[in-house]
Amino acid sequence: MKKIEPDNPQSFHKGRGAASNITGRFAEHISTRESDGWQTEAEPLERLLTTAIEEKAKSIIATNQSPDIPFTQSINPYRGCEHGCVYCYARPSHAYMDLSPGLDFESKIFFKANAPVLLEQTLRKPSYTCSPIALGANTDPYQPLEKEKGITQALLTVMQQFRQPVTIVTKSQLILRDLPILAEMAQDNLAQVAISVTTLERDLKRKLEPRTAGPSARLRTIEQLSKAGIPTAVLAAPMIPALNDCELEAILKAGRDSGAERAAYILLRLPHEVAPLFREWLSLHYPQRADHVMSLIQQSRSGRDYQSDFSQRRTGTGVFAQLLRQRFIVAIRKLGLNHRRLSLDCSQFKPPPLAGEQQSLF
Template sequence: MTQPDRPLDPDLRPGRGAGSRDSGRYERLVRVDEADGWDIPEEAPVLRTFVTEERPRSAITYQASPDLPFDRSINPYRGCEHGCIYCFARPSHAWLGLSPGLDFETRLVARPTLPEVLADELRKPRYEVAPLAIGTNTDPYQPVEKARGIMRGCLEVLRDFRHPVAIVTKGTLIERDVDILADMASQGLARVGISVTTLDPVISRRMEPRAPSPARRLATIRRLTEAGVPVRVMASPMVPALTDPELEKILEAGAEAGADAASWIMLRLPMEVAELWQEWLAEHYPDRAGRIMGHLRDMHGGEVYSSKWFTRMRGEGPYAELVDRRFRRAARALGLDRKTAPLRCDLFAPPPRAGDQLSLF
C-alpha cells in the first residue's frame, strides 16, 4: 500500500512549518508522490504560496463557547502563511478539502469584499453591538495582507461605526494601521494582543517560520503602546519542556516594551495538529519529544489533547498548575495582573450614507 508523502523533502518546503500535506479528514482519497516508471530525472517543484479569493455572504461568525471572552469574530483570510506548526486553526482547512498541513500555509483564501459585507451587517436594525475579535483563527496581519489590505479595510469600517475591536496577531504589519488603532484606542474602542511564544530566535524560526522574530514583535508592542494603543503580551502557546522555562522572561520583556496586561495558554493539539506537531518534534527536537508529549498527556487525562471547556486552554494536573502559579506570580510582580478597562459599546453609531434621511435632533 502506498503511503502519503510524509515528510516532504525539507529542500522543497523552505520556510514552512509542517512537513507533510496529507489530505483533509473529510477526503476519501489520499494524495501521494509516486514515480511514473520512466528513467527520466524529475525535479519536484518548491512549494510556493497561492492565494485564491472568496466572496463571503456574511462577515461575522458567532460562537457560544463558555470559556472565551468574546461571542463574535471576523476572519479576513483562510489559512496562514506564518506557518506556525502548533496553530489550532489548521484543522479548519479540511473544510475546504485541503490539507491542514502544508496546504494551510501555502494555499490561502483571501476575502476581498469582507469590509463591505461587514458594513452591511453592522447596519442591520437588529444588530446588537459587542466587542468584535479578529485574529482568533488565522492572523489578519500575515504577509499577504501587505498587498491585499483587507484587514485595514475592516478597521476603517469599525472606526467609522465606532465599533469596539480586540485584535490578536504576531504580525508587525499592524504598525501600518497605528493611525486607525490610536484613534480608536483614544475612545476606548481598541485593544491588541501580541503573541510572543519564545524569546529564542532559533526555536521561533523552526516553530513559526514566517512570523516576525520575537525581538521584532516586542518592538511592535513598544510602537503601539507609544501611540496610546493598549497591548496585552500573550505567552501563547507555552510548550512544556521547550518554551515554558521562558515564561517569566517573556512577561518581563513584554512589560518593558509597554504591555499593560498578560495572558498565557498551554499548547493545544486538536485533530490533525497532534500528528503534525509530533512529526515536527521528530524532525527538530527528537531528544525532547517523549518528555514534551508526556507532559501533555499528563495534563489531558492520558490523551494528547482534551477539548473540555475551561481546561482545554491550560490543561489539568500538577504541571499545568505549576505553570499557572508561575504566571500569576510574575504577572503580579510586573503589574500585568491589573484588570483592563472594558471596550466601550455605547459609542456605536452607523455613519450616514449618501441619500440617507438625517435626523432633525
C-alpha cells in the same frame, strides 16, 4: 538549551512549518509516498509557493457562546495562514475545503475580498447588537497577504466609521501600518491589541513559526502600540512543555518592559490533524526530546494529545499545567500586569449616514 539539528535537513520545505501535506479527516482516500529503494540520497524539495484564492463570503461575523473565549463575535478575513506556525489550532479548518491542514494550510490562502462590504451591511441591520469584534480569532489578520490585499485595514476603517469596538491578536508588525486608525479608536476606548510572543529565541522561532516577525520586532511593536495610547497585551502562547515553557517569565517581563499592560498564556492545543503534524515536526527538529515533550502534553490532557472541554482546553490539567498556571500568577503579580480590567465601550456605536441621507438635527 542545546541546539539539536534535524536528522534530515532536506525533509522539510524551507520557510514552512508543516513537514507534509497530511490528509484531512474528511478525505475519502488516503495516499502516502513510499521509497522504491532506488533513491539513496534525499532530493532537495522544490520551493513551495503561496497561492491566493478569492472567496466570496456570504456572511462575515462569526458568533460563539464558548465560556472560555472572551468575545462573542469575530471576523477572519483569511482562511489559512502563511505564517506557518506548526501548532496552529486553526489548521484543521482547511479540511473543510478538501485541502490538507499541513502544507496546504500555509500555502493556499483564501481571502474574503467582500468582507468590508459585508461588515457594513451587517452593522447597518436594525437587528444588530453591538459587542466587541475580535480580529485574529482563527488566523492572523496581518499575515503577509494582508500587505497586498488590505482587507483588515478596510475592515478597521468600517469599524471606525461605525464606532464599533475591536480587539486584535497578531504576531505581525504590519499592524503598525494601521497605527493612526487604532490610536484614534483607542482614544475613545474602542480598540485593544494583543501581541503573541511564543519565544525569545530566534532559532526556535524560525522552526516553530517560520514566516512570522522575530521576537525583537514583536516587542518593538508592543512598544509602539503602547506609546500611541493603545491598550496592549502580551500573549505568551502557546506554552509548549520542555520546549518554550521555561521562557514564560522572560516573555512576560519583556512584554511588560515594552509597555504591555496585560498578559495571558495558553497551553499548547493539538486538535484533530494538528497532533500528528506536531509529532512529525518534533521528530524532525527535536528528535531527542520528542517523547518527553509529548509525555508532558499528555499528562496535561488526561492522557491524550488533546481534550476539547471548555474548562481545560486553554490551560490543561495535571501537575505540569497547575505549575504553569501558578508560575503565571506569580509572574504577573511581580510584574504589575493585569492590575486593572479593561473593557471596550459599546455605547458609542452608531451607523454613519448613507450618502445623500440627511442627518438628524437632534
